[in-house]
Amino acid sequence: MKREKLRSERSAAPTLEDVAREAGLSPMTVSRALNNPAIVRPATVARVMLAVEKTGYIPNMLAGGLASRRSKLIAVVVPQINNNMFVDTIQAISDTLAQRGYHMLLCVGGYGSDSEAALVATLLSRKPDGIVLTGIHHAPALKKRLINAALPVVEIWDLTPTPIDMLVGFSHEKAGNLSARFLLSKGHRRFGLLWTSDQRALLRKQGVIDILQQHNECRFVEASVGLPATMRLGREGMQALLAGNPELDAIICSSDTLAQGAILEAQSQGIAVPQQLAVMGFGDLDFAACHLPAITTVAIDRWLLGQEAATMLANKIEGITISDPVRDLGFWLCERQSA
Structure with a gap:
């Protein structure tokens, strides 16, 4: 009987408490390090991640999301991923969100407003904390759905004084x-x-x-x-x-x-x-x-565009006041040999 119990314990998935014991920290500290690393000392986060690796613990992001009403998931919709114009912006969004404890879900919406609307409808069912959209030209039904969802939205790569919510771009x-x-x-x-x-x-x-x-x-x-x-x-x-x-x-x-x-x-x-x-x-x-x-x-500063979009979105989600919801990053001429 004891042998069967030991075998069952060994085959059970590691828990948050197992990670806490391995790291020599409280379960609350471990939870904070996993769910909101920005408010935890980097040395402590590193200690927790090492314990996670040793124990093989898989964080239950859904459970954390239910407790905080946050999924820690940000959906980013771009028209293409085989377009070099978007690569730096996407990477900057991903890196900046990761520093704030969020994860990026990258989606390809194409250049048609109908396909984008269908994609966003599916994304909303997964309860992201926020959405990044490329451009300002969207199907009316999509705009209405996002407004009704009361979800933080940042539109990028364009400029208008009347965005759905927030915007980072240029004319x-x-x-x-x-x-x-x-x-x-x-x-x-x-x-x-x-x-x-x-x-x-x-x-x-x-x-x-x-x-x-x-x-x-x-x-x-x-x-x-x-x-x-x-x-x-x-x-x-x-x-x-x-x-x-x-x-x-x-x-x-x-x-x-x-x-x-x-x-x-x-x-x-x-x-x-x-x-x-x-x-x-x-x-x-x-x-x-x-x-x-x-x-x-x-x-245009494609990297800064991504950083600004991710920062604005994370700030809005976390209740930090957005002083200016429209950011015009501008552009500049690079005069070289071809003209």
Whole structure:
């Protein structure tokens, strides 16, 4: 009988009390270290995590969530994960949330508002503590559902004075304005616009067009490519632009990836960049400064965008006052060799 009892005890899953004994701490301290490490000394958290590893304890986050009415789960919805533009932002959100004791659930919503709405409806059933959405253009039903849920929401990568709840981003229209004004200041007047069709990119394109149309001597043609932006699509779009418009003297692209393909295609046709044709991108992706020629682009702080979004969300969840629910991070010009 004693042998059977011992075998049963050994096969039982380790408990919080087992971790506390191993760490030499109280169960309350262990619970705090696991559920809210930000309020516990780092040395104590490290001690608890070592005990967790030794005992094989699996924290019951659901039980903790029931007690505190928090799941410690943050849902982050992005249109794509194979788009370099979002990578740094996603990582910054994940790292910042982890420091605050939250876990990120990354979801891909695509570029359609209906698919995003269906995804968020499913996410809400899992009771996240907050949601990060990409952009500000959502289905009306989605906005209504989120407002009714009274859940903290941060929209990113866009700008509006009337977000669902909170927002961290920048004006795409003004970024487009900046690109056009820069190339006009260099004397360019015959433009090719190489663009994808997502809503934020289209806002930047409209910003470009608004400035170009103020100059009667300017002419521009457009080439649209699919999603996601790739170097191959950049080359194909550039081929289409040059085929019927050999007189172009500047190309503005909706991303650095398309600009990279455009430059490669121009070079393959014996067109010197920037001596014969200027090429400009957007995003300041990691390769832009190292490219030959280095790509002139508009930069945004993608990492800071993620940090700010995660911090605002965690603060709102924890009852910390948000002084400004709309954060405009702005952008800046990176003038390099390609334009």
